[in-house]
Amino acid sequence: MSSGRIRAITGALAPSAVLLAIAILGLFFDTYWQYVFAISITAAVIGSALAMLVGYARCITIATGAMLAIGAYGATIPVVHGSMPFLAAVVTATLLGACAGWMLAVPGVRFRSHNLALITLVFQAVVIIVLRESKTLTGGAEGMHVPPPLILGISFAKDADFLLLCGALYALAIIPMTVLLAGAFGKNLRALASNENAARAFGIDVRHHLIAAFTFSSALIAFAGAVSAPRFRIIDPDSYGIFTSIFTLAYPIIGGMGSIWGGLAGGGILRVIPELLRPLADYIELIFCVLVVATLTFFPDGLASAFWMGTGRRSDAKSGASFATPEIELAPIAELFAATEALGPGAPAQAGGAPILAVEGASKSYGALRAVDDVSLTVAPCSLHGLMGPNGAGKTTLFNIVSGFLAADAGNVRMSGALLDQVRLESRIGLGMTRTFQHAAVFERLSCLDNVIIGLGRNTIARGLVRSVGQAFANADSRSERRAAQSALAAVGLGARTDDLAGALPLGEQRRLEIARAIVSRPRIILLDEPVSGVSVEEARRLRELLLAINGELGIAMVVIEHNIAFLSSLCQWISVMSQGRILAEGDAATIIADPRVRHAYFGEQEVAA
Amino acid sequence: MMIVVGGLKFGAIYSLAALGIVVIYKATRIVNFAQGAFVLAGAYATYGIVEASHFGYWPAYVLVPIATGLLAAAVELGMLRPIRQADMFALITSTIFIGIGLSEVYRLVQNTEMLGVRNPLPGPPIFIGDVIITKEQIWVFVGAIMSALIGVAIFGYAPIGRGLRAMAANPRGAALCGYSNDGMNAMAWFLGGALAGLAGIFAAPSKGISPELAISMITAGFVAAVIGGIDSLRGALFGGLILGVAETLAAAYVSSAMKNAVSFLLLFLVLLWRPEGLFPEAKIRDV
Numbered sequence: 023m024s025s026g027r028i029r030a031i032t033g034a035l036a037p038s039a040v041l042l043a044i045a046i047l048g049l050f051f052d053t054y055w056q057y058v059f060a061i062s063i064t065a066a067v068i069g070s071a072l073a074m075l076v077g078y079a080r081c082i083t084i085a086t087g088a089m090l091a092i093g094a095y096g097a098t099i100p101v102v103h104g105s106m107p108f109l110a111a112v113v114t115a116t117l118l119g120a121c122a123g124w125m126l127a128v129p130g131v132r133f134r135s136h137n138l139a140l141i142t143l144v145f146q147a148v149v150i151i152v153l154r155e156s157k158t159l160t161g162g163a164e165g166m167h168v169p170p171p172l173i174l175g176i177s178f179a180k181d182a183d184f185l186l187l188c189g190a191l192y193a194l195a196i197i198p199m200t201v202l203l204a205g206a207f208g209k210n211l212r213a214l215a216s217n218e219n220a221a222r223a224f225g226i227d228v229r230h231h232l233i234a235a236f237t238f239s240s241a242l243i244a245f246a247g248a249v250s251a252p253r254f255r256i257i258d259p260d261s262y263g264i265f266t267s268i269f270t271l272a273y274p275i276i277g278g279m280g281s282i283w284g285g286l287a288g289g290g291i292l293r294v295i296p297e298l299l300r301p302l303a304d305y306i307e308l309i310f311c312v313l314v315v316a317t318l319t320f321f322p323d324g325l326a327s328a329f330w331m332g333t334g335r336r337s338d339a340k341s342g343a344s345f346a347t348p349e350i351e352l353a354p355i356a357e358l359f360a361a362t363e364a365l366g367p368g369a370p371a372q373a374g375g376a377p378i379l380a381v382e383g384a385s386k387s388y389g390a391l392r393a394v395d396d397v398s399l400t401v402a403p404c405s406l407h408g409l410m411g412p413n414g415a416g417k418t419t420l421f422n423i424v425s426g427f428l429a430a431d432a433g434n435v436r437m438s439g440a441l442l443d444q445v446r447l448e449s450r451i452g453l454g455m456t457r458t459f460q461h462a463a464v465f466e467r468l469s470c471l472d473n474v475i476i477g478l479g480r481n482t483i484a485r486g487l488v489r490s491v492g493q494a495f496a497n498a499d500s501r502s503e504r505r506a507a508q509s510a511l512a513a514v515g516l517g518a519r520t521d522d523l524a525g526a527l528p529l530g531e532q533r534r535l536e537i538a539r540a541i542v543s544r545p546r547i548i549l550l551d552e553p554v555s556g557v558s559v560e561e562a563r564r565l566r567e568l569l570l571a572i573n574g575e576l577g578i579a580m581v582v583i584e585h586n587i588a589f590l591s592s593l594c595q596w597i598s599v600m601s602q603g604r605i606l607a608e609g610d611a612a613t614i615i616a617d618p619r620v621r622h623a624y625f626g627e628q629e630v631a632a
Numbered sequence: 633m634m635i636v637v638g639g640l641k642f643g644a645i646y647s648l649a650a651l652g653i654v655v656i657y658k659a660t661r662i663v664n665f666a667q668g669a670f671v672l673a674g675a676y677a678t679y680g681i682v683e684a685s686h687f688g689y690w691p692a693y694v695l696v697p698i699a700t701g702l703l704a705a706a707v708e709l710g711m712l713r714p715i716r717q718a719d720m721f722a723l724i725t726s727t728i729f730i731g732i733g734l735s736e737v738y739r740l741v742q743n744t745e746m747l748g749v750r751n752p753l754p755g756p757p758i759f760i761g762d763v764i765i766t767k768e769q770i771w772v773f774v775g776a777i778m779s780a781l782i783g784v785a786i787f788g789y790a791p792i793g794r795g796l797r798a799m800a801a802n803p804r805g806a807a808l809c810g811y812s813n814d815g816m817n818a819m820a821w822f823l824g825g826a827l828a829g830l831a832g833i834f835a836a837p838s839k840g841i842s843p844e845l846a847i848s849m850i851t852a853g854f855v856a857a858v859i860g861g862i863d864s865l866r867g868a869l870f871g872g873l874i875l876g877v878a879e880t881l882a883a884a885y886v887s888s889a890m891k892n893a894v895s896f897l898l899l900f901l902v903l904l905w906r907p908e909g910l911f912p913e914a915k916i917r918d919v
Contacts, residue, residue: 133907136720136862139728141900148893319714
């Protein structure tokens with residue numbers, strides 16, 4: 023086995039090993055502490071499940087208590103009323119939790135922030151009401167007796183045995199969560215949480231991902247509820263109430279939002295604090311609240327991450343290194359071609375033939391404002407096509423129509439002759455169309471390499487899950503992805519920035535990262551929205567060289583929106599000028615600059631002496 | 633009919649709570665889950681003035697809104713200002729935990745089951761045909777609606793309101809025009825907190841004072857605000873009334889356990905069919 027593979031597999035098993043180790047460590051303490059250890063690792067598992075939903079997807083859920091209750095009751099009722107074996111009951115409860123998560127998410131994830139919080143709150147309240155009212159099944163508010171787990175005739179009634187059982191079951195159950203969070207699925211979740219529009223442009227279906235996150239996370243929470251229920255002897259609806267939901271929300275926040283470790287540590291440690299600080303028991307909730315608000319204010323990445331950073335701080339020595347080279351190294355673009363070969367053929371670049379992009383009579387109105395008014399535009403394959411016009415001319419709206427963010431009121435868009443109207447935004451990257459954004463839209467909390475890997479566009483749910491598993495084994499496919507992303511980064515001159523967080527880059531480098539992300543899938547056309555706005559003259563010149571090289575060597579067509587006329591005229595063979603939603607003029611750079619109508623649109627009535 | 637009247641009373645209180653949420657949201661784009669705790673603070677202050685200090689109700693109507701307004705402004709300046717640049721997630725979770733924290737402080741200070749405040753307007757009920765209406769119901773309904781309308785008027789017409797609305801539309805533009813964003817944020821929270829305090833005064837006699845009040849008021853206030861349209865002052869008013877009537881009807885004709893379920897059902901339906909609320913203020917475009 024290669025060292026990369028060993029490292030990947032060790033990483034996937036490490037959280038399980040830690041849980042199991044803590045369980046075994048607990049055997050050396052008295053029964054009270056064995057109980058404390060058992061609820062602590064339960065909380066750690068809950069924390070890791072919330073790491074997915076709260077930490078990665080940044081969804082506020084107040085339904086954790088309900089999911090725990092579904093797990094606890096879902097396992098206990100079949101055991102008590104149907105004499106189902108314990109393990110089968112736990113599996114049933116887990117599936118029930120997955121279904122509940124799915125049912126909550128399908129209507130829920132249409133919303134974000136406060137509305138999602140409200141819907142989960144509603145779900146929480148309704149589940150508790152139902153449990154309290156179904157007295158024959160659940161014993162109502164008085165609660166329900168839970169027998170000790172019985173597996174193959176062995177009873178796990180003693181605290182030590184129960185702790186070991188918990189450790190073993192949790193260690194197994196947490197592996198899928200670790201794999202998903204560390205892999206492509208987790209990266210995609212963080213990408214959509216950091217910039218939803220950019221995520222969608224690269225094929226991440228936000229709805230599907232959030233529904234999946236709710237489902238997985240709820241399944242694991244229900245599992246934890248099912249396994250831990252016997253330890254409480256009696257379960258009642260109120261111990262899974264709204265306060266449980268809110269305080270579990272603190273686990274990933276305080277622990278840290280960026281990895282499964284934050285959730286594990288947050289849950290494991292916070293759940294033990296009340297036991298350690300018995301004299302302060304009354305103040306414990308208040309302490310939690312203060313901790314959460316303080317963490318959000320001073321350590322947005324969580325206390326665990328702050329601690330992590332404090333002990334093993336990464337050197338920032340590399341920053342600024344890429345500024346040292348005055349010229350962009352263009353050679354690796356050919357390598358990019360070779361490196362992406364392993365991931366299947368890119369879109370073939372063919373000169374001549376049908377226009378790569380044809381917009382026919384597109385219109386879009388906002389109320390009375392016709393932002394785009396009957397615009398037709400043709401882009402030749404492998405060409406560099408400029409799009410300029412005063413503010414509010416409708417350029418970005420046109421881009422949004424072409425890339426699928428907006429549906430046009432009238433007209434249509436064709437790519438190499440094929441109609442795009444029915445093609446969803448998330449699928450357009452598969453046809454060979456990518457874009458950059460007016461405000462650099464990198465995924466700030468991900469490394470440059472991960473940004474570019476997302477740019478490969480292999481981001482449907484199914485593919486993300488399969489890729490996550492592949493990455494846990496560091497299989498050939500995941501290595502090819504890394505190589506392709508690496509060479510794309512090298513191609514734009516960010517080869518030394520691979521592991522740096524995208525948000526830490528200066529603006530000019532973020533623009534280049536966007537370009538790397540846009541070219542790595544070897545698309546046929548890239549839409550660039552103001553690629554040099556806000557960067558220095560020198561940086562703009564370098565970006566122009568880069569774009570020319572990409573166009574020349576990979577044959578990727580580009581449509582470039584830019585206000586910087588000098589930049590645009592030195593980059594593009596053909597320029598279209600928009601004004602007030604219409605195409606005002608088209609032609610090569612010299613014609614456009616000389617055109618009186620263009621001057622009129624830019625400078626007003628008075629003719630400016632040249 | 634009697635039930636509807638009772639529902640309108642609670643509905644008017646919900647309207648006040650919802651209005652505070654909407655005012656804060658409109659001006660600062662922060663969804664304030666701590667609003668329930670401000671209502672609780674208002675109710676507790678009412679207890680302090682009316683029951684503990686025997687000052688009667690009139691001072692309460694003046695002092696309580698000021699006190700809760702100052703509390704809300706202090707929360708904004710002290711706790712939320714440092715993270716105003718953070719994302720929605722951080723802001724909302726902060727307000728959730730600030731709310732719970734304030735309720736916890738109350739529980740630690742006043743560790744009793746439930747405090748009661750006497751009826752502000754005792755006296756024989758009024759008969760209109762078969763309908764019996766207590767004076768308290770009329771007083772609470774009229775008082776709460778009047779307070780809400782005053783709140784709307786301040787936001788919509790007073791000079792202070794112009795600053796708030798300017799900031800809602802464009803914080804940087806408002807700052808350039810000489811409105812201090814910090815000051816305006818604090819002002820919005822003061823106004824929202826004052827409305828919560830008024831809700832607390834009106835809620836205290838009939839709902840009692842306990843941490844439960846914070847939870848029930850935040851849930852009801854939010855459901856009302858979302859039903860009406862979180863961006864709409866008018867929506868908050870009507871949303872509260874609709875919710876109050878629906879809840880009391882469900883409690884009377886089905887069962888008291890259904891009371892919560894009905895409000896949630898309403899919320900669910902509105903979010904599914906009309907996510908912008910029943911009374912949206914304006915269409916918002918988001919690109």
